[in-house]
Amino acid sequence: MSLTVNTVATLRDAAYALNDRARYLGGGTLLMRAVNYGDQAFDTIVRSRETDRTIRSEGQGIRIGAGATMTDLLASRDAEALHPVARVIGGPAVRNMATVGGNLFAAPPYGDLATAFLALDATVQMADGQSMPMESFLSARARSRGLVAAVMVPRTGPQEFRFAKVTRIKPKGVSMMSIAARLPGAGGSLGDVRLAFGTMGPMPLRAKAAEQALRGRSLTEDGIREALRVCCDGLQPGTDELASEWYRREVAPVHLKRLLLGRGR
Amino acid sequence: MMPKTPLSFTLNGSETALFVDPGANLLDTLRRGAGDLTPKLGCAQGTCGACTVLIDGEPHLSCLTLAETVEGRDIATTGGLADGPDLHPLQQAFMEGFAAQCGFCTAGMLMAAKALLDRRPNPSRDEVIEAIGGNLCRCTGYEPIVDAILTAAARMQGRSA
Numbered sequence: 238m239s240l241t242v243n244t245v246a247t248l249r250d251a252a253y254a255l256n257d258r259a260r261y262l263g264g265g266t267l268l269m270r271a272v273n274y275g276d277q278a279f280d281t282i283v284r285s286r287e288t289d290r291t292i293r294s295e296g297q298g299i300r301i302g303a304g305a306t307m308t309d310l311l312a313s314r315d316a317e318a319l320h321p322v323a324r325v326i327g328g329p330a331v332r333n334m335a336t337v338g339g340n341l342f343a344a345p346p347y348g349d350l351a352t353a354f355l356a357l358d359a360t361v362q363m364a365d366g367q368s369m370p371m372e373s374f375l376s377a378r379a380r381s382r383g384l385v386a387a388v389m390v391p392r393t394g395p396q397e398f399r400f401a402k403v404t405r406i407k408p409k410g411v412s413m414m415s416i417a418a419r420l421p422g423a424g425g426s427l428g429d430v431r432l433a434f435g436t437m438g439p440m441p442l443r444a445k446a447a448e449q450a451l452r453g454r455s456l457t458e459d460g461i462r463e464a465l466r467v468c469c470d471g472l473q474p475g476t477d478e479l480a481s482e483w484y485r486r487e488v489a490p491v492h493l494k495r496l497l498l499g500r501g502r
Numbered sequence: 503m504m505p506k507t508p509l510s511f512t513l514n515g516s517e518t519a520l521f522v523d524p525g526a527n528l529l530d531t532l533r534r535g536a537g538d539l540t541p542k543l544g545c546a547q548g549t550c551g552a553c554t555v556l557i558d559g560e561p562h563l564s565c566l567t568l569a570e571t572v573e574g575r576d577i578a579t580t581g582g583l584a585d586g587p588d589l590h591p592l593q594q595a596f597m598e599g600f601a602a603q604c605g606f607c608t609a610g611m612l613m614a615a616k617a618l619l620d621r622r623p624n625p626s627r628d629e630v631i632e633a634i635g636g637n638l639c640r641c642t643g644y645e646p647i648v649d650a651i652l653t654a655a656a657r658m659q660g661r662s663a
């Protein structure tokens with residue numbers, strides 16, 4: 238089957254050109270893999286000459302253009318809280334190509350940045366002006382045919398945000414799981430905690446029971462015990478070549494404990 | 503049949519113009535279109551790094567780059583490293599240090615290393631390891647490659663390694 242590349246001048250035109258059989262080209266690290274391997278789910282690539290790679294402070298947070306790459310994030314002071322995430326995605330060439338927009342659609346074992354966005358309570362801005370919480374976006378992404386314009390991330394101090402990527406290949410490897418936590422009040426009594434797991438389901442998921450169990454508690458062995466016990470509630474880990482479902486459930490509390498108590502990575 | 507698209511870019515300093523099929527990747531375009539066989543096809547999915555080239559000085563995976571996106575841009579491959587009969591210091595150090603065995607990863611390693619040295623002429627060992635973190639080698643065990651890159655860096659700076 239032949240493929241068409243529809244090159245348009247603006248992001249607005251790109252949004253109009255998308256349909257069920259068309260895919261927008263971000264950095265291409267996943268889309269071009271699909272092309273190279275003859276994926277028949279689409280027959281058109283929509284490419285826009287205009288891209289939005291800007292990262293800037295806006296209101297109470299930062300706005301990240303969907304076309305920003307991992308390298309762009311690493312070069313931005315505004316995006317400092319996200320540096321530990323961007324740094325562990327692929328090697329330098331992947332980071333030069335991989336975009337923020339594409340990461341929101343990346344199936345497991347990918348989507349580390351989307352996991353972080355979920356914990357940070359980010360909002361997705363679509364090109365048609367619609368705006369939605371990351372959680373709703375991720376749960377409906379398989380049906381989404383819209384163009385993502387930007388991600389809005391509420392400002393978070395680097396101390397309030399923690400991220401761990403658990404891999405089986407060092408120093409580089411894809412996630413066996415990733416964990417992102419927003420921990421307001423981490424020094425004392427925890428406030429509105431948000432905890433997200435990547436590669437523990439078909440899309441990044443929140444561990445809501447554990448979030449609840451952490452509220453008002455402190456980051457001590459005692460304070461986190463209940464959260465560790467319930468951390469897999471609501472997650473849907475699968476079995477793949479990296480780990481079995483059983484193994485993922487067994488080690489999730491171990492890695493969460495290390496993250497919360499700040500021991501190792 | 504879908505029409506081909508005209509494409510022009512600079513390849514190792516020379517203007518290059520050709521036609522590409524819709525969806526063609528840059529690796530295929532360089533190898534089959536431009537006749538530059540130095541970037542290698544290892545996996546076509548981003549995992550091996552054998553196809554690494556520099557686009558406007560930055561490393562990219564040519565197998566995952568839609569060819570049409572390099573219109574007007576500057577592409578550098580290992581094919582452009584040597585100056586006539588004189589090898590680039592990286593090539594020389596790879597040869598002397600047995601950093602190439604079967605050689606399949608070498609062209610990608612060299613471009614990843616060149617991107618690093620262009621930006622940081624005096625890198626630490628950890629920075630070298632990070633720079634080639636997306637490039638797989640099945641033969642050398644990596645140490646000779648890291649050593650060769652550090653040796654080349656030192657020579658280019660007029661230091662001994």
Ligand SMILES: Cc1cc2nc3c(=O)[nH]c(=O)nc-3n(C[C@H](O)[C@H](O)[C@H](O)COP(=O)(O)OP(=O)(O)OC[C@H]3O[C@@H](n4cnc5c(N)ncnc54)[C@H](O)[C@@H]3O)c2cc1C
Pocket residue numbers: 260261262263264265266267268269303304325326327328331334335336337338339340341342343346347348349350383384385386410411412547548549
């Ligand atoms: C070797 C290798 C290692 C990797 N390691 C990691 C890793 O450690 N962690 C990780 O999270 N990912 C990893 N990835 C996966 C991938 O590179 C990233 O998830 C990346 O962010 C995807 O972005 P992209 O711009 O390349 O997406 P593309 O391939 O361009 O697009 C992916 C999908 O998203 C859609 N899309 C892209 N942008 C938009 C938009 N603005 N609006 C609507 N739809 C859009 C596309 O149509 C396509 O369906 C790796 C990939 C490779 C090849």
Ligand code: FES
Pocket residue numbers: 542543544545546547548549550551552553554563564565566
């Ligand atoms: S051929 Fe491009 S990364 Fe392997």
Ligand code: FES
Pocket residue numbers: 601602603604605606607608638639640641642
């Ligand atoms: S020398 Fe053989 S793969 Fe590196």
